[in-house]
Amino acid sequence: xxxxxxxxxxxxxxxxxxxxxxxxxxxxxxxxxxxxxxxxxxxxxxxxxxxxxxxxxxxxxxxxxxxxxxxxxxxxxxxxxxxxxxxxxxxxxxxxxxxxxxxxxxxxxxxxxxxxxxxxxxxxxxxxxxxxxxxxxxxxxxxxxxxxxxxxxxxxxxxxxxxxxxxxxxxxxxxxxxxxxxxxxxxxxxxxxxxxxxxxxxxxxxxxxxxxxxxxxxxxxxxxxxxxxxxxxxxxxxxxxxxxxxxx
Amino acid sequence: xxxxxxxxxxxxxxxxxxxxxxxxxxxxxxxxxxxxxxxxxxxxxxxxxxxxxxxxxxxxxxxxxxxxxxxxxxxxxxxxxxxxxxxxxxxxxxxxxxxxxxxxxxxxxxxxxxxxxxxxxxxxxxxxxxxxxxxxxxxxxxxxxxxxxxxxxxxxxxxxxxxxxxxxxxxxxxxxxxxxxxxxxxxxxxxxxxxxxxxxxxxxxxxxxxxxxxxxxxxxxxxxxxxxxxxxxxxxxxxxxxxxxxxxxxxxxxxxxxxxxxxxxxxxxxxxxxxxxxxxxxxxxxxxxxxxxxxxxxxxxxxxxxxxxxxxxxxxxxxxxxxxxxxxxxxxxxxxxxxxxxxxxxxxxxxxxxxxxxxxxxxxxxxxxxxxxxxxxxxxxxxxxxxxxxxxxxxxxxxxxxxxxxxxxxxxxxxxxx
Numbered sequence: 001x002x003x004x005x006x007x008x009x010x011x012x013x014x015x016x017x018x019x020x021x022x023x024x025x026x027x028x029x030x031x032x033x034x035x036x037x038x039x040x041x042x043x044x045x046x047x048x049x050x051x052x053x054x055x056x057x058x059x060x061x062x063x064x065x066x067x068x069x070x071x072x073x074x075x076x077x078x079x080x081x082x083x084x085x086x087x088x089x090x091x092x093x094x095x096x097x098x099x100x101x102x103x104x105x106x107x108x109x110x111x112x113x114x115x116x117x118x119x120x121x122x123x124x125x126x127x128x129x130x131x132x133x134x135x136x137x138x139x140x141x142x143x144x145x146x147x148x149x150x151x152x153x154x155x156x157x158x159x160x161x162x163x164x165x166x167x168x169x170x171x172x173x174x175x176x177x178x179x180x181x182x183x184x185x186x187x188x189x190x191x192x193x194x195x196x197x198x199x200x201x202x203x204x205x206x207x208x209x210x211x212x213x214x215x216x217x218x219x220x221x222x223x224x225x226x227x228x229x230x231x232x233x234x235x236x237x238x239x240x241x242x243x244x245x246x247x248x
Numbered sequence: 249x250x251x252x253x254x255x256x257x258x259x260x261x262x263x264x265x266x267x268x269x270x271x272x273x274x275x276x277x278x279x280x281x282x283x284x285x286x287x288x289x290x291x292x293x294x295x296x297x298x299x300x301x302x303x304x305x306x307x308x309x310x311x312x313x314x315x316x317x318x319x320x321x322x323x324x325x326x327x328x329x330x331x332x333x334x335x336x337x338x339x340x341x342x343x344x345x346x347x348x349x350x351x352x353x354x355x356x357x358x359x360x361x362x363x364x365x366x367x368x369x370x371x372x373x374x375x376x377x378x379x380x381x382x383x384x385x386x387x388x389x390x391x392x393x394x395x396x397x398x399x400x401x402x403x404x405x406x407x408x409x410x411x412x413x414x415x416x417x418x419x420x421x422x423x424x425x426x427x428x429x430x431x432x433x434x435x436x437x438x439x440x441x442x443x444x445x446x447x448x449x450x451x452x453x454x455x456x457x458x459x460x461x462x463x464x465x466x467x468x469x470x471x472x473x474x475x476x477x478x479x480x481x482x483x484x485x486x487x488x489x490x491x492x493x494x495x496x497x498x499x500x501x502x503x504x505x506x507x508x509x510x511x512x513x514x515x516x517x518x519x520x521x522x523x524x525x526x527x528x529x530x531x532x533x534x535x536x537x538x539x540x541x542x543x544x545x546x547x548x549x550x551x552x553x554x555x556x557x558x559x560x561x562x563x564x565x566x567x568x569x570x571x572x573x574x575x576x577x578x579x580x581x582x583x584x585x586x587x588x589x590x591x592x593x594x595x596x597x598x599x600x601x602x603x604x605x606x607x608x609x610x611x612x613x614x615x616x617x618x619x620x621x622x623x624x625x626x627x628x629x630x631x632x633x634x635x636x637x638x639x640x641x642x643x644x645x646x647x648x649x650x651x652x653x654x655x656x657x658x659x660x661x662x663x664x665x666x
Contacts, residue, residue, distance in 0.1 A: 069660040072569070073658075074658070074659040074660040074663065075569075075658060075660040092575075094655070095573045095574055098568060098571050098572060098573045099571060099573065100576075101568075101569060101570070101571045101659075102570065102571020103571070107569050107570070109663070113562070113566045113569075113663070115563055115566060115567075126567070126570055127570040127571055130567075130570060130571040130572050130573070130576060131571065138254060142636060174570070178571070
């Protein structure tokens, strides 16, 4: 029991506050292609708090894919600091990064990236297998996820037997499997028709409403406008960072 | 953090591409395994035959022939011929406790040996009862070697080499029959078990008529022995025994114990070592050839695994993005490579064992000295073990190196791969 809790409240609070999900400062990424060095990110400072729903936008070549890779721990920065949910990731080795991705990041890709030779159920199960979740708990979790994305009747199908929108729902279920701190979606509606795209966006809004922290990468302003914060990146720098004006 | 069930599950989920190539590779592994099994089995058969053959003369024995002195000693000049008598055996046994078994041997060529209408010219050997064991001359069932009573009573009994028996009697039973050696009747008491004998002095044992030493001396009036045969209680003692032989015989016959020319000796422990080294050399040679053949199959497997890794680069990227650690990427690929190798290995070993059986049968039926000398190919535990270890190593390496490449790719790059 902390007898000083009440008295020290004002001093302790800033320390006890949960760390931002994304906390980047002075982040740089240089690609060494041998002949020339390409500076893809030139000093990014970005903070994303818990339960935020934001879009990173920018034209192709702006560095937003590089930023996505680093945010998702798929790549490491050349310089600068990156804390993901309070953990410094710049210094981690391959297996530690894999573990961080497993526990903290859920990926949703433009091309879904479901493994084609296994069923939808098994695709969602995979991150739980990597995490080491036991059989019964795993089964319950996977089934719950399918209900959440509204595909409980499609669990035993292979990805090739599903429509694009359904595949993306499976991918979202997979992204949520390990209850990640951050859901990272790269052009999630890019390969979908308008209707499916809208459905997926509704699902994202729904998830955001339920408290998931979500980062969308897109070049589509209509998509970006459905989030709550917009970060525009150009030539490796953040050029705009503002709340999205709510669209009816 | 290495979960085998998960790795097996992932393997099951991602196996099954490049079917045609896999069949070819399994065939290559099977072929390599077959080669190594056959070569090693032949090597093993040859080795066993060589070992058996080198034991044919006798195991761990020393045969001692008198020589001529090469050093002046105790007033005697050099170049003096030495001659030993049968009583020297008692002298050696009394003075060299390391000697466990010994026999004097007398030998005479050009004797007529007669049974019925057949008369042959053959060597006759006079020996003591321990000679049979010393020189691996074992009696076939129904007969016996010469014994102490034969020796004491100067019995006219004879132990026949198996070839000599065949020449005299053909398929007929010889035990209890009477043959004539230089017109003196002898009763046949035993026939030698057929043996492979690679070293001989005075002709192969299968060709000899062996009689008690006392009978031999009475019949031919011999005073001096041809040679002495001794065996130490353990093969390691042979060197010490050889040195003592110079001391003891030198003491009696007044020659310098350092005069190597005074005695000439055949130490079968030494020659068995040489034989063993030769057969190790042959086996190693055959093993290397087989191993190289198998390696070609292994390269095929590695090639497939590289193709698999390339083919699955994006999938591997997805798995890594979902949090697969290195072991989870390497594991399934190694398991896959090992199973390909194991499948080929099982086929190769099965065919190999079958062929070895057939060849061994052919060898046992064929009437060819070359085949007989080569020995029956033998699929021994050592052959099986070597093959399995080699297969395992090749399978592991053929999976490990390609999978190392797979995990060295940045997940961000692997995800973009099409």
